[in-house]
Amino acid sequence: MKNFRLSGTYRCFWLLTLIVFFTHPVENAAQTAAQDPDALFLDKIYDQALTDGRCYKWLEHLSLKIGHRISGSPAAEKAVNWTRSVLDTMGFDSVWLQPCMVPHWVRGQAEQVRVLGSRRYGTFPLAALALGGSVGGNVKAEVVEVTGIEQLEALGTKGLRGKIVFFNRPMDPTQIRTFDAYRLAVDQRVAGAAQAAKYGAVAVLVRSMSLRLDNFPHTGSLHYDTAYAKIPAAAISTMAAEKLSEVLKTDGRATVSLRMNCRTLPDVLSYNVIGEIRGSERPQELILVGGHLDSWDVGHGAHDDGAGTMQSMEVLRLLRKCGYQPRRTIRCVLFMNEENGLRGGKKYAEEAARKGEFHLAAIESDAGGFTPRGFSFEGDSSVFAAFFEKVQALETFFKPYGLQFVKGGSGADIGPLRDLKGLLSGYMPDSQRYFDYHHTADDTFDKVNKRELELGAASMTALVYLLDKYGL
Amino acid sequence: MKNFRLSGTYRCFWLLTLIVFFTHPVENAAQTAAQDPDALFLDKIYDQALTDGRCYKWLEHLSLKIGHRISGSPAAEKAVNWTRSVLDTMGFDSVWLQPCMVPHWVRGQAEQVRVLGSRRYGTFPLAALALGGSVGGNVKAEVVEVTGIEQLEALGTKGLRGKIVFFNRPMDPTQIRTFDAYRLAVDQRVAGAAQAAKYGAVAVLVRSMSLRLDNFPHTGSLHYDTAYAKIPAAAISTMAAEKLSEVLKTDGRATVSLRMNCRTLPDVLSYNVIGEIRGSERPQELILVGGHLDSWDVGHGAHDDGAGTMQSMEVLRLLRKCGYQPRRTIRCVLFMNEENGLRGGKKYAEEAARKGEFHLAAIESDAGGFTPRGFSFEGDSSVFAAFFEKVQALETFFKPYGLQFVKGGSGADIGPLRDLKGLLSGYMPDSQRYFDYHHTADDTFDKVNKRELELGAASMTALVYLLDKYGL
Numbered sequence: 001m002k003n004f005r006l007s008g009t010y011r012c013f014w015l016l017t018l019i020v021f022f023t024h025p026v027e028n029a030a031q032t033a034a035q036d037p038d039a040l041f042l043d044k045i046y047d048q049a050l051t052d053g054r055c056y057k058w059l060e061h062l063s064l065k066i067g068h069r070i071s072g073s074p075a076a077e078k079a080v081n082w083t084r085s086v087l088d089t090m091g092f093d094s095v096w097l098q099p100c101m102v103p104h105w106v107r108g109q110a111e112q113v114r115v116l117g118s119r120r121y122g123t124f125p126l127a128a129l130a131l132g133g134s135v136g137g138n139v140k141a142e143v144v145e146v147t148g149i150e151q152l153e154a155l156g157t158k159g160l161r162g163k164i165v166f167f168n169r170p171m172d173p174t175q176i177r178t179f180d181a182y183r184l185a186v187d188q189r190v191a192g193a194a195q196a197a198k199y200g201a202v203a204v205l206v207r208s209m210s211l212r213l214d215n216f217p218h219t220g221s222l223h224y225d226t227a228y229a230k231i232p233a234a235a236i237s238t239m240a241a242e243k244l245s246e247v248l249k250t251d252g253r254a255t256v257s258l259r260m261n262c263r264t265l266p267d268v269l270s271y272n273v274i275g276e277i278r279g280s281e282r283p284q285e286l287i288l289v290g291g292h293l294d295s296w297d298v299g300h301g302a303h304d305d306g307a308g309t310m311q312s313m314e315v316l317r318l319l320r321k322c323g324y325q326p327r328r329t330i331r332c333v334l335f336m337n338e339e340n341g342l343r344g345g346k347k348y349a350e351e352a353a354r355k356g357e358f359h360l361a362a363i364e365s366d367a368g369g370f371t372p373r374g375f376s377f378e379g380d381s382s383v384f385a386a387f388f389e390k391v392q393a394l395e396t397f398f399k400p401y402g403l404q405f406v407k408g409g410s411g412a413d414i415g416p417l418r419d420l421k422g423l424l425s426g427y428m429p430d431s432q433r434y435f436d437y438h439h440t441a442d443d444t445f446d447k448v449n450k451r452e453l454e455l456g457a458a459s460m461t462a463l464v465y466l467l468d469k470y471g472l
Numbered sequence: 473m474k475n476f477r478l479s480g481t482y483r484c485f486w487l488l489t490l491i492v493f494f495t496h497p498v499e500n501a502a503q504t505a506a507q508d509p510d511a512l513f514l515d516k517i518y519d520q521a522l523t524d525g526r527c528y529k530w531l532e533h534l535s536l537k538i539g540h541r542i543s544g545s546p547a548a549e550k551a552v553n554w555t556r557s558v559l560d561t562m563g564f565d566s567v568w569l570q571p572c573m574v575p576h577w578v579r580g581q582a583e584q585v586r587v588l589g590s591r592r593y594g595t596f597p598l599a600a601l602a603l604g605g606s607v608g609g610n611v612k613a614e615v616v617e618v619t620g621i622e623q624l625e626a627l628g629t630k631g632l633r634g635k636i637v638f639f640n641r642p643m644d645p646t647q648i649r650t651f652d653a654y655r656l657a658v659d660q661r662v663a664g665a666a667q668a669a670k671y672g673a674v675a676v677l678v679r680s681m682s683l684r685l686d687n688f689p690h691t692g693s694l695h696y697d698t699a700y701a702k703i704p705a706a707a708i709s710t711m712a713a714e715k716l717s718e719v720l721k722t723d724g725r726a727t728v729s730l731r732m733n734c735r736t737l738p739d740v741l742s743y744n745v746i747g748e749i750r751g752s753e754r755p756q757e758l759i760l761v762g763g764h765l766d767s768w769d770v771g772h773g774a775h776d777d778g779a780g781t782m783q784s785m786e787v788l789r790l791l792r793k794c795g796y797q798p799r800r801t802i803r804c805v806l807f808m809n810e811e812n813g814l815r816g817g818k819k820y821a822e823e824a825a826r827k828g829e830f831h832l833a834a835i836e837s838d839a840g841g842f843t844p845r846g847f848s849f850e851g852d853s854s855v856f857a858a859f860f861e862k863v864q865a866l867e868t869f870f871k872p873y874g875l876q877f878v879k880g881g882s883g884a885d886i887g888p889l890r891d892l893k894g895l896l897s898g899y900m901p902d903s904q905r906y907f908d909y910h911h912t913a914d915d916t917f918d919k920v921n922k923r924e925l926e927l928g929a930a931s932m933t934a935l936v937y938l939l940d941k942y943g944l
Contacts, residue, residue, distance in 0.1 A: 047646040173923070174519040176873055211923060371843070371902045373874060401648055402845060404874075430843045430902065432923050451645070451683060451904045 049458035063300035063445035072104030100347035108261025137232035161200030194225035292338030307369030349416030364411025370429035376408030521930035535772035535917035544576030572819035580733025609704035633672030666697035679713035764810030779841030821888030836883025842901035848880030
């Protein structure tokens with residue numbers, strides 16, 4: 001890193017100007033990390049990522065040239081072929097496609113959801129997106145508002161038959177980590193339709209999973225229950241939810257018409273995209289970095305999960321660029337179909353089990369391309385305690401970069417690897433803005449900051465390097 | 473914080489959905505903080521800030537209704553009166569204005585900076601902003617590019633007389649904390665003009681202090697040397713800097729014409745805005761929170777430093793709202809003229825010294841309204857070691873919120889309080905995006921995230937509460 005010297009001639013001005021910079025901490029990463037060879041190598045990784053990184057350019061291509069890419073879509077196929085071609089140019093030991101069948105759900109024409117004849121607002125539209133996997137339909141019915149699935153039983157068939165159930169429990173803003181707020185609210189989106197159908201409801205509207213009050217509906221997956229009817233389900237924006245709730249309060253009732261053309265077509269052949277650098281000493285031991293290549297069918301899927309996939313490709317490139325020959329096999333996996341089926345993640349784990357591959361560690365980046373805060377770790381209870389103790393010894397290397405290690409969930413795609421008894425890790429960027437964009441038309445390339453994305457890729461590369469060098 | 477229960481009826485779906493949430497850490501702030509009464513009170517502060525906060529609404533008013541507010545401007549006066557009126561409504565023990573004379577620099581008509589007759593691009597404009605305090609002028613001359621002040625001596629009068637010096641050393645992207653990169657580059661902006669004038673240069677262009685390649689010029693202060701001529705100085709955008717440098721390389725020369733109408737008018741009477749809650753046990757011991765109310769004369773001054781001033785007002789409101797009666801006097805100070813003179817900060821320290829006030833601690837927020845990362849601490853060497861040891865014992869309370877304590881600079885406005893031998897602290901939000909907006913037309917309200925701003929206000933309130941309760 002550059003060093004700056006004062007020439008005596010203008011030290012006087014310099015002193016004056018110093019007051020401007022009080023807000024920067026005195027010690028900086030370069031200095032703290034000066035001696036230790038591993039610390040120096042981490043510096044090299046971060047310097048490379050920040051001065052000659054590729055992931056931001058790649059994300060620009062994925063976002064603007066390919067765009068959103070739901071499983072089974074032509075765009076998803078383009079994304080598979082393009083990422084494979086990028087990996088092919090980088091001189092890794094092998095690059096291949098791993099076939100898997102994926103669901104093929106299509107939205108069809110834009111949803112039409114309208115409140116009919118309210119006293120104050122008359123008839124007006126609600127910003128809505130069908131939930132992924134929802135059946136289509138043409139429904140007109142009275143709305144019943146609830147704040148949780150547990151209220152359905154009390155209302156029963158008497159209160160719900162023929163009605164549209166409106167789930168309107170907001171995400172809890174007091175949760176510091178927004179993923180906790182999401183976890184505490186998303187049951188309405190995932191299980192709401194099945195549970196409402198159980199009592200004869202004809203459709204479901206769900207308040208969008210967001211802490212922000214805006215007009216972007218947030219789609220996402222739902223699960224029907226084979227025991228009950230499949231009814232149409234849509235997310236409405238938080239502002240639409242507030243307005244619908246207001247109509248229910250002021251008018252005492254609300255009628256909504258809903259028209260959705262979405263439907264599920266036969267499964268389609270798709271692929272996980274894989275590239276690897278073979279290990280020089282323990283090629284049979286694998287360290288995986290990955291994210292998911294598919295996205296929802298709106299926006300660019302820039303944070304979810306274009307960021308994680310481009311960072312994962314960057315990890316292998318950075319190791320090479322920094323002249324590192326790994327002892328273990330380092331594999332980058334771009335999983336298909338995380339959003340609505342997890343077929344790619346399941347297929348990858350099946351194949352790994354079949355081949356008896358040992359994944360010493362798997363790291364997923366699927367929480368956005370924001371500024372790095374740390375890594376979370378989990379694993380099978382038979383091995384986790386010992387692994388976590390060892391990995392904690394590496395946390396100190398990340399202090400200059402402001403990252404911390406915690407116990408916690410890793411990633412959906414690598415979840416199925418848990419049975420193979422390796423260490424599972426989730427890259428943790430700052431979570432505050434993630435649910436502003438998650439699953440919306442607003443998850444676009446311009447919402448990703450270049451340095452934040454690059455710092456994440458460097459952090460993942462640093463962890464892979466340390467795990468490869470020191471094992472577990 | 474809300475608690476979420478699974479009703480058995482749909483646990484099956486829930487299990488399916490769990491895989492979606494692997495990326496959230498298992499333990500969350502609420503749980504870790506559960507027992508200890510101080511931890512519970514911190515939870516109360518954060519909950520209040522995140523559910524019923526005011527600082528974001530206040531920042532919206534300051535940004536959109538008042539806008540940028542350079543010292544001596546009518547907008548600065550509006551900002552003084554409006555913030556005073558807001559503080560007046562909150563029932564604090566006293567609210568007052570502290571007079572101070574401030575510089576009155578005006579930009580005048582928009583700058584015109586053009587490259588004349590380049591081979592490839594012909595004559596074209598460079599996106600430019602006069603540096604604050606610069607003299608105006610109408611100059612046309614050849615450009616000499618340098619990457620540092622230390623190069624001027626070698627070029628000497630022979631190489632620089634009658635020339636426009638172009639300082640083009642970029643901020644160092646390998647610095648992890650962007651304030652370090654700023655500190656290592658900003659001498660060009662602050663001292664460049666004075667040093668170039670020493671060798672007979674007629675004007676100065678400075679590459680904007682930004683890590684981003686875009687077309688926003690970043691203004692900022694400069695210091696002339698009374699020993700040499702005052703020459704016009706302007707910042708040009710990083711893209712303009714790249715283009716001008718390219719012209720110099722391809723043509724071997726470049727001529728630039730520069731027209732600036734800026735000038736300095738007589739000093740104007742202005743004010744620091746102050747509100748306080750008197751201490752119940754040790755009223756003579758002060759804890760200060762503050763930021764600066766003035767901004768540069770472009771954009772909204774939303775991050776710099778609308779965010780810090782609104783957070784500082786919020787600290788007092790949150791303490792009241794949470795029913796806390798401080799033992800010491802808690803004072804919120806909105807300083808005037810940090811950007812181009814620091815008159816408010818100096819005046820405040822003078823008055824404090826004159827009255828013999830003891831500031832146990834002063835905390836400044838002037839690094840943007842981004843997600844909280846920690847606090848930095850400094851102070852007079854005669855007292856700092858002991859203070860820092862004591863304050864470090866409080867760091868553990870911030871673990872659930874992800875904040876860390878470091879030794880380092882605090883804030884420009886509170887710098888003059890150093891001689892009064894209290895603890896000085898700087899609130900440290902994440903720094904990655906700060907210099908994307910700093911001192912530009914792009915530092916607008918929409919760049920501030922509501923939760924990030926609120927979490928900062930809550931963190932400052934928490935530190936004030938702990939310092940007040942436990943002292944140093």
